[in-house]
Amino acid sequence: MKKVEAFIRHEAFEPIRIELLELGFPSLSVMEAKGSGRQRGITERYRGAELTSWLRPKIKIECVVADGDVQTIVDTILKHGRTGNVGDGKIFVLPVEQAWRVRTGESGEEILQAHPGEG
Amino acid sequence: MKKVEAFIRHEAFEPIRIELLELGFPSLSVMEAKGSGRQRGITERYRGAELTSWLRPKIKIECVVADGDVQTIVDTILKHGRTGNVGDGKIFVLPVEQAWRVRTGESGEEILQAHPGEG
Amino acid sequence: MKKVEAFIRHEAFEPIRIELLELGFPSLSVMEAKGSGRQRGITERYRGAELTSWLRPKIKIECVVADGDVQTIVDTILKHGRTGNVGDGKIFVLPVEQAWRVRTGESGEEILQAHPGEG
Amino acid sequence: MLLLALALALAAAALLAPSASAAPSLEVLGLQGRLSTDLGLNSAWVVVAGLFVMFMQAGLAMVEVGFVRGKNAGSIVAKILANFAICGIVFWAVGFAFSFGSGGLLLGTHGFFTEGQSAFPLAYPINPKGVTPDTLWFFEFVFCAIALAIVWGTTLERVKFGVYLIYAPIFAGIIYPVIAHWIFADGWLRADLHVQDFAGSIVVDVTAGAAALAVLLLLGPRRGKYAPDGKPRAIPGHNMPLFGLGILILWLGWFGFNPGSTLNALDGRFPEIVLITQLAGSAGVLAALAVMWMLTKTFDIGMAGNGAIAGLVAITGPAGYVKPWAAVVIGAVAGVIVVFGVIRIDRRVDDPIGVLSAHLLAGIWGALSLGLFATPLLAAHNLPGSHGGLLYTGSFTQLGSQAVGVIVTFAFVFVSSYAVFWLIDRTIGLRVSPQEENVGLDISEHGMYGYPEQFIPSPELIGYGAVPASLRIGTGPLSDPDVTA
Amino acid sequence: MLLLALALALAAAALLAPSASAAPSLEVLGLQGRLSTDLGLNSAWVVVAGLFVMFMQAGLAMVEVGFVRGKNAGSIVAKILANFAICGIVFWAVGFAFSFGSGGLLLGTHGFFTEGQSAFPLAYPINPKGVTPDTLWFFEFVFCAIALAIVWGTTLERVKFGVYLIYAPIFAGIIYPVIAHWIFADGWLRADLHVQDFAGSIVVDVTAGAAALAVLLLLGPRRGKYAPDGKPRAIPGHNMPLFGLGILILWLGWFGFNPGSTLNALDGRFPEIVLITQLAGSAGVLAALAVMWMLTKTFDIGMAGNGAIAGLVAITGPAGYVKPWAAVVIGAVAGVIVVFGVIRIDRRVDDPIGVLSAHLLAGIWGALSLGLFATPLLAAHNLPGSHGGLLYTGSFTQLGSQAVGVIVTFAFVFVSSYAVFWLIDRTIGLRVSPQEENVGLDISEHGMYGYPEQFIPSPELIGYGAVPASLRIGTGPLSDPDVTA
Amino acid sequence: MLLLALALALAAAALLAPSASAAPSLEVLGLQGRLSTDLGLNSAWVVVAGLFVMFMQAGLAMVEVGFVRGKNAGSIVAKILANFAICGIVFWAVGFAFSFGSGGLLLGTHGFFTEGQSAFPLAYPINPKGVTPDTLWFFEFVFCAIALAIVWGTTLERVKFGVYLIYAPIFAGIIYPVIAHWIFADGWLRADLHVQDFAGSIVVDVTAGAAALAVLLLLGPRRGKYAPDGKPRAIPGHNMPLFGLGILILWLGWFGFNPGSTLNALDGRFPEIVLITQLAGSAGVLAALAVMWMLTKTFDIGMAGNGAIAGLVAITGPAGYVKPWAAVVIGAVAGVIVVFGVIRIDRRVDDPIGVLSAHLLAGIWGALSLGLFATPLLAAHNLPGSHGGLLYTGSFTQLGSQAVGVIVTFAFVFVSSYAVFWLIDRTIGLRVSPQEENVGLDISEHGMYGYPEQFIPSPELIGYGAVPASLRIGTGPLSDPDVTA
Numbered sequence A, B, C: 001m002k003k004v005e006a007f008i009r010h011e012a013f014e015p016i017r018i019e020l021l022e023l024g025f026p027s028l029s030v031m032e033a034k035g036s037g038r039q040r041g042i043t044e045r046y047r048g049a050e051l052t053s054w055l056r057p058k059i060k061i062e063c064v065v066a067d068g069d070v071q072t073i074v075d076t077i078l079k080h081g082r083t084g085n086v087g088d089g090k091i092f093v094l095p096v097e098q099a100w101r102v103r104t105g106e107s108g109e110e111i112l113q114a115h116p117g118e119g
Numbered sequence D, E, F: 001m002l003l004l005a006l007a008l009a010l011a012a013a014a015l016l017a018p019s020a021s022a023a024p025s026l027e028v029l030g031l032q033g034r035l036s037t038d039l040g041l042n043s044a045w046v047v048v049a050g051l052f053v054m055f056m057q058a059g060l061a062m063v064e065v066g067f068v069r070g071k072n073a074g075s076i077v078a079k080i081l082a083n084f085a086i087c088g089i090v091f092w093a094v095g096f097a098f099s100f101g102s103g104g105l106l107l108g109t110h111g112f113f114t115e116g117q118s119a120f121p122l123a124y125p126i127n128p129k130g131v132t133p134d135t136l137w138f139f140e141f142v143f144c145a146i147a148l149a150i151v152w153g154t155t156l157e158r159v160k161f162g163v164y165l166i167y168a169p170i171f172a173g174i175i176y177p178v179i180a181h182w183i184f185a186d187g188w189l190r191a192d193l194h195v196q197d198f199a200g201s202i203v204v205d206v207t208a209g210a211a212a213l214a215v216l217l218l219l220g221p222r223r224g225k226y227a228p229d230g231k232p233r234a235i236p237g238h239n240m241p242l243f244g245l246g247i248l249i250l251w252l253g254w255f256g257f258n259p260g261s262t263l264n265a266l267d268g269r270f271p272e273i274v275l276i277t278q279l280a281g282s283a284g285v286l287a288a289l290a291v292m293w294m295l296t297k298t299f300d301i302g303m304a305g306n307g308a309i310a311g312l313v314a315i316t317g318p319a320g321y322v323k324p325w326a327a328v329v330i331g332a333v334a335g336v337i338v339v340f341g342v343i344r345i346d347r348r349v350d351d352p353i354g355v356l357s358a359h360l361l362a363g364i365w366g367a368l369s370l371g372l373f374a375t376p377l378l379a380a381h382n383l384p385g386s387h388g389g390l391l392y393t394g395s396f397t398q399l400g401s402q403a404v405g406v407i408v409t410f411a412f413v414f415v416s417s418y419a420v421f422w423l424i425d426r427t428i429g430l431r432v433s434p435q436e437e438n439v440g441l442d443i444s445e446h447g448m449y450g451y452p453e454q455f456i457p458s459p460e461l462i463g464y465g466a467v468p469a470s471l472r473i474g475t476g477p478l479s480d481p482d483v484t485a
Ligand SMILES: Nc1ncnc2c1ncn2[C@@H]1O[C@H](COP(=O)(O)OP(=O)(O)O)[C@@H](O)[C@H]1O
Pocket: A007, A033, A034, A035, A036, A037, A038, A039, A056, A058, A085, A086, A087, A088, A089, A090, C027, C028, C029, C030, C062, C063, C064, C065, C101, C102, C103, C104, C112, C113
């Protein structure tokens, strides 16, 4: 099992979610994150004084999948996440050793996504 | 060392935290997350127009423990996290290679939790 | 590639970010987290009733770097994160198997940070 | 539809009703420009005072918003609007006639739909030093409306919206009017027992508090309020700034409430009542802050606000009867009462904004304090036949009357309201389901969060993520490299 | 600089202008203490009523804040302040003279810079039962200012700030004054056609709605409002509590708006108009809640508020002409109209706060309802020569006049505003760039978020992280071990 | 307890004090219905004007809430309530007698506890065209209370709560009354030097600004405000919408402040003062927006609001003395002053809401502008013996008096306040610890966050997670599968 972690733009998430759902991957989690990378900071002004912000808002997607599904997930994210501008984000893949479904206590690869008939 | 990551319902966290504390695991971190899985989206209404929400709020627990403690943590989460309804969440275990305590700069397994006498 | 995850105090982040930038590591992500560890809970009062809070706000830094850069990152965090009081935080290192830059679709270690000239 | 039908029926009734009065109507007099300056002045003053009282709806709304959790904040808005709306129509149709219409010791029986100028003994032309009947209507309506709004303070975060729609017309149509008739107009408590209540410590606050207690007993506490061992746990409100705004608006409104209750700008009393109101509010804040500081070593924000309300509630009854120094005493005692009241009551029943302490207890204290501190001169002025307070007269007579007034009011309102709420509980139910309570009333009763951006994941909110790819614009020179369109 | 230059020019002009009037001026009379009590009373009442209307700026601001996304909340503040400021100066310099100055059927031509007391036929001393000219100025100014504020309701979250600065002077200087002159003062619609509008269903609401429609058609919807298949999608406002506060402030303000439009505290009319205003607002809320409940089984918060506004807008025109029961009908119908209006209009054009429904449609209904429900007595009192409504007279005459009033107003305002906005669009542009819209107006137009702590990462906010290490204090005994300094 | 003791002592004193005056008291006259309509009208108008001024407490509270960080937002509420409460009691007990009681050129010496109607030369019956003494008390009290509230603007986010409790009685009891006596009542600055100040540019704003500067110099900047190299850094306030609401409430309040200062509804002056007030506020906004746009190419929200305040502060002094066109000039200059003031002052001292610019500098400018633009007619009317401004008379006499008034006021208030704050600093200390400042005043001084849900982790808030397992209900059919009870 692998965990795909992606930092992407907010507006890229919706098409990614929809396509993953269609591909049979309804299960994922997201978190708000802020990141810095190649993009420059922006400067805000408040009653004449300045404030520089280096971190820009991103969405972090976390999705644990079977080893064979990693590429599908990555491709989908790349497809919808790309605008070509700096700040589009990064994708990382980490190893996962075990997984449990809390509802039933089952563990193993088959709990990662909803069973075909269940959805 | 392993990192236990769990996506659970908010209301499950408090009993989990209390039992982990009693078991000698006071150290953990939590984050707000939103997830989708088998549960359906819900529909909100605003002045007659609709808005469908697929992501539901969850708490993500992150807890790094020694290899031998993983099962204890997982069991505690499973015990309190389960309602039997879809949306109860998932637990994942990832490998961790090294750990440091910022306060002292020490590293290694023994820094993961408070020493018995310290707490 | 490794992922450095650190839970630190808010006020430690700014000097860490600045020094990492100077060292050539502009790329990282942060998230708000809450943690419990050796520090005690604090008690708030509301119209005479009490509320005890065990979790204290922390910043979580996530930074994926090449294997050889891990120690630099860790040292920088340790240097600025330490006040000597409980609650200074922890650093963990996890293995990463692959990485992609969304903007270009490139993958590999060289996408982790901005290229020298790119800035 | 139903409403429209009702409205049309009313219309028909009103059109057919013969205009009962023989004297030249106010309307005609006014159109001919024959109203006196004094009547115009009194009416303008009382309407303006009533506007400040009306604004207390916003004050209470903000107090409640501040004291509930964010997931229930929106429901306060719907609640206030619906109750205020219902009260307007019902108090016009029947409530005003029952309370201030001429009739007898038990109930007014004239003046439905504000018809018939002579039906209102407190108003011009029957009381030519007073105000026009419509002015009186408005001033008394805003009193009824705020009393109704206060009732719901004990029920926040768990009551069904439908409960408002059933109880509001009953309260505004009959429960409140009965008490207002008995104590403010020419009912038996005032006429026979000389119960005194200048601006409503009893009529507004004890009434609201009694109804609030009735519904609370049936409703029970919010989920999680009491730990398994029965210990109360803090459920902090989510927004102290809006709470503070609410307190200040209420305080402002009280300067309409009390001074406007002179119904008169010409007897020179209202400016002193302004002073007296301020002193009691001041003393309430300071006493509550001081007591809380002694108890907890913190300056509790919510208690400071509750102290203000308690002081103001307590002075509402005696405002027109006492000297300024007494207002300081009355307000300070109320500030002490409210602190211990909130803390003690919290151990047993769950009263999120402190209605039982700040309105019921402080209202009772205010009513009784009149029996202690009323000066004989002012008592005689306000109601010939009534008595000065214990301090001046050495007599318990007025204090006794006040106690009777409180007990009768509490008993009548509590019993009648309990009956109504009991019936509601047995039929449609008073309380939302545990799931709905968990998820919050905003989403479960109103279909949308009060703060959507706080509760809905940003990727699903248009403008924060959910812009379909097809709407994206191409790349280009961006001033902020991190923003794509 | 420009402004200063303008001000100095005005100063010079004013200094040089000969004081035109021969009669002892009000100023002199007043200084000598020779004003009548009646004039003082009327002026005090109307100024106070005007203050409540002025406060509607805050009400509308909070409604708009509540109904936009958090990233555009601050821009509302700047917008309201700038428009209100511009309106004050322009309406003083020229708007008031054009609207209420003496002149002719088309436009007032006297009284620029409020000079010349006799230039204002509705004010004292020409109308000795009325108010002073400055009082009239203030009351009419706050009307113009709220109309201008309403215009922008359709443009929120995407219009350039510069557009306000160009259109506001034109609206306050000529567009609104023309309509006010025609219908409120001695213009042709009122004098020749007997169009009636007590407090502005047409003059304020139809005018504002027509301009709001004009700019909306040129501006287009917010990004993402319509799905690729054209289906509208909800863009929920971010703060229902502030929305609710806004509605209650507006409701309060309406008690200045309608009753103050008597311009008189002595004809006994204003208290009844208070009652009538309340009834229509009440009915609007209840009808909107009921219809929404039938449609969606939820008690929609936003619609309850829109219903209140619609009921109040509709009664604005007929407030001084109808019986209380009619107010219930008028308000209830408006509440129904606004619900279907919002839902239908949302399918075609993007009107974030519902101006087109709650002001334009309800305003038209209000204007027409006067032609249905006006009593002959009140019609004659308000404007000799005008007629009672269809219900009383069986005649369509007044209804027809009302329809003409609506059509003429709509046509004039829509066409003139469309022309102005078209020109702006072709020159500096009406709309911010897609990037700016995405990131929000607060940051793109005003340089800072309205809620900085919500949008700026906490490590970069001083006090939440960004305290440089050099400022840190050493370790020591801390009461909260988790807080270092 | 202490408070109660005090109150009882007061009560005893008041009971024993012989009622000094021989003339039939107002109270008796009023009870007999023998007050004149004019007195009733004046008092009603001034009380209502005072209510709008009282509401400025809420306005200032919202401005401060908006301009501080979220972790200190709740403390504003406690601060405003405590200061307002203290001011009420102290100004009644002694402040009013010192300021407006009869006495001499230095201090009033009669009328403690508002006893003795004849002790107040500005009030009825001594000034039979005026208002009742209680009316005067209220109007002057709300002035003192807002001045006190403004003082604290420079201290936000770091001052100890105890400091309020010590300084407030001193300010309301003696510092403010001295200045009010000297300039508003019959003190030497007015009587001998003819210093003029219609509604308080000096008495309220310079006074508040001088005290604010004194405490700021002792207190120092917020942690992190200045970078190690001394460069100021932005600490943005957390809520622009509430800031905007505050500005609009303050603006509304100013229409009570200035026009109400006529203390009279019958000399025809107050409506023109309404107009003049609006013009200055308008010009302040536009000038500040324009200057900021030139400097930064953004339409700064905070500066627009500061500009409004500056314009309104500046016109406060000259409001009753100048022509409308002059109000535009005065307001516009104030708008320019405030922008440069804020930016310059920010480089040296940390004034979170801009008190030193918007009140102190604009107040000084307002006081001086009277010496430039006062018309001889109005100067003579307001204070026989005073002079018109430079522009009309070519004489520097009045301008010189104004300058003396400003300097004397600043010196007296600054020195006396500095002494008091210095003593506080040496004893209990002015400032919270760095840890407390970091964590925020809400939690450190008041025991609870102003926005608990923002700062407390949701799993620990009841209703967002912390429902013990034992309270959970079993599984069952759920409408939202993701919500368990
Ligand atoms: N090495 C990294 N570790 C963690 N997060 C990263 C890393 N590199 C980039 N990110 C995340 O990705 C976001 C986009 O990075 P950026 O360097 O701007 O992308 P690009 O190279 O495509 O222009 C950052 O805001 C940050 O959140």
